[in-house]
Amino acid sequence: MSRRRDSAALTLERNAETFAALGDPIRLSLVTKLIGSEPRSISDLTEGTRVTRQAITKHLRVLENVGVVHSVKHGRESLFKLDPKPLASMQEYLAVIASQWDDTLKRLKTFVEET
Amino acid sequence: MSRRRDSAALTLERNAETFAALGDPIRLSLVTKLIGSEPRSISDLTEGTRVTRQAITKHLRVLENVGVVHSVKHGRESLFKLDPKPLASMQEYLAVIASQWDDTLKRLKTFVEET
DNA sequence: TTAAAGGGCAATAAAATGGTTGCGTGTTTC
DNA sequence: GAAACACGCAACCATTTTATTGCCCTTTAA
Numbered sequence: 167m168s169r170r171r172d173s174a175a176l177t178l179e180r181n182a183e184t185f186a187a188l189g190d191p192i193r194l195s196l197v198t199k200l201i202g203s204e205p206r207s208i209s210d211l212t213e214g215t216r217v218t219r220q221a222i223t224k225h226l227r228v229l230e231n232v233g234v235v236h237s238v239k240h241g242r243e244s245l246f247k248l249d250p251k252p253l254a255s256m257q258e259y260l261a262v263i264a265s266q267w268d269d270t271l272k273r274l275k276t277f278v279e280e281t
Numbered sequence: 282m283s284r285r286r287d288s289a290a291l292t293l294e295r296n297a298e299t300f301a302a303l304g305d306p307i308r309l310s311l312v313t314k315l316i317g318s319e320p321r322s323i324s325d326l327t328e329g330t331r332v333t334r335q336a337i338t339k340h341l342r343v344l345e346n347v348g349v350v351h352s353v354k355h356g357r358e359s360l361f362k363l364d365p366k367p368l369a370s371m372q373e374y375l376a377v378i379a380s381q382w383d384d385t386l387k388r389l390k391t392f393v394e395e396t
Numbered sequence: 397t398t399a400a401a402g403g404g405c406a407a408t409a410a411a412a413t414g415g416t417t418g419c420g421t422g423t424t425t426c
Numbered sequence: 427g428a429a430a431c432a433c434g435c436a437a438c439c440a441t442t443t444t445a446t447t448g449c450c451c452t453t454t455a456a
Contacts, residue, residue, distance in 0.1 A: 189301025242453035357423040
């Protein structure tokens with residue numbers, strides 16, 4: 167049973183990391199810029215912000231570490247695109263909270279909660 | 282048009298704050314504990330954690346500031362309960378990203394078919 | 397073949413975060 | 427009434443985060 171406990175804790179940690187990655191206005195705006203867009207370069211993504219290219223680079227790495235974006239090198243520039251898959255479990259999580267009054271989902275919560 | 286831009290920026294800032302509030306393992310576990318539960322006291326919520334009551338108090342205030350929880354005083358203890366409403370816009374946001382993914386697949390499919 | 401553009405790396409510096417301890421106040425309980 | 431419980435406040439510390447600057451390397455373009 168400790169295996170389930172561990173994996174629950176790991177999931178919690180992972181979800182928290184992903185939430186944290188989106189928990190910054192600049193990073194959230196980067197994600198927004200990438201919605202429905204072709205892959206964009208760092209310089210492109212830096213335009214219109216009040217911070218330097220290096221700052222944007224660091225933010226992009228944070229997003230990349232949780233898998234929300236990922237980059238491909240293309241000549242001298244590296245292009246970033248969105249990958250919404252890692253957000254699935256966050257969506258599920260929020261869905262559970264939103265339906266907290268539902269008894270069936272309460273039991274699911276109990277399962278998830280096992281600490 | 283600048284009005285819309287401003288309110289968009291504010292929304293972005295607010296959403297980022299809410300994401301950030303959930304972007305910590307302890308806070309996320311607090312939220313999980315409160316799912317489908319009666320209002321719980323701070324001491325109660327501190328049990329089973331490796332940090333002090335004060336630390337938990339601070340985390341609860343972070344969650345309260347974005348409206349994810351709120352507290353009611355009841356005698357000598359203050360009870361916290363979950364409020365899922367503020368998470369709605371986060372859910373919408375994630376839904377938009379997910380739908381963008383569908384669009385990407387469509388474009389990819391179109392591209393492949395045209396080739 | 398230079399000059400410019402796109403980026404990576406490293407060394408900072410400043411600010412925010414997470415946590416603790418100590419102490420004080422109000423509230424139950426015995 | 428005194429002890430135990432629940433909590434708030436403030437000072438403080440360590441770590442992490444955010445952002446900048448300077449320098450160098452590669453790729454593209456004039």
